[in-house]
Amino acid sequence: MFETTIAGSLPKPFWLAEPGKLWPQWKAQGAELEAAKRDATVLVLKEQEDAGLDIVTDGEQSRQHFVHGFLEAVVGIDFDHKVKMGIRNNRYEAMVPQVTGALRLRSRVHRMEATLARAHTKKKLKITLPGPMTIVDTVADRYYGDRRSLAMAFADLLNDEARALQADGVDVLQFDEPAFNVYPDEVNDWGIAALERAAEGLSCTTAVHICYGYGIQANLDWKKSLGDEWRQYEQIFPALAKSSIKQVSLECANSHVPMELMSLLVNKDVLVGVIDVASDAIETPEQVADVIGKALDFVPRQRLLPCTNCGMAPMNREIALRKLNALVQGAALARTRHG
């Protein structure tokens, strides 16, 4: 009961990449960088095991950014001529690569970290991939002409990599779709179809993570504009409940998401965000257990997995580690309260 996991990313050590940044520069190059990525991956696995997490990840130590880490292995994308573009419905601007031709994978994307992690842990292993809609929202399209076609093209590539990751021994494949909270009409129109295409044929556990973004200032400002009740999930959960995706990861700690919206996720495992990644305040086990207790009004105990609200990539490492401990201790407390 209450298996614990994280959304996916963890802060990178200072010797791997610039700390505290969403798009950090690597600290090494070539073979030295590859070795540093491997070392960091083993390190964060050990730290998750020591904290007592039940489902561990590679911490996304090998990718500069959760979307661009995948795109770097795709042919048809021009990374040499990035352009400034408003993303997430113009919430903030980012330097994004351009889609300039038909898309195909140049090579495997996450084989190194998946096989390395598999060799170093007996715990359940989760690897994340960006979802098709979120990728489409983080590139400048100069070739496909419409977002649905581009999403389906990316979904094909994601499916190839997802099947290969499953063969590498990955237990959970999670697609990150923060864009789902921004474009509800498109989610219902083609977003979930593209997501299911990306997950087609997988027999391992599949998950989708839908959040209100990392704790960066643009997101904090956006959240302030959303009012007292954040009802974005209400528009997409009914369709998601009918999809083939098995788990849904959502934001709950310190958020204005009405808890009852989780009851829309009929028959899904719900990864309930009980750790706020936009605050450096360390949750107490009691706070974590309280959120779990409230969620239990709407999610059966056997389908509730305590999780972080979102990735921890831009956070301070020490704070992130203390939050992992709080997550595990809070879940243990919830087990004694509700077991």
Ligand code: ZN
């Ligand atoms: Zn997130």
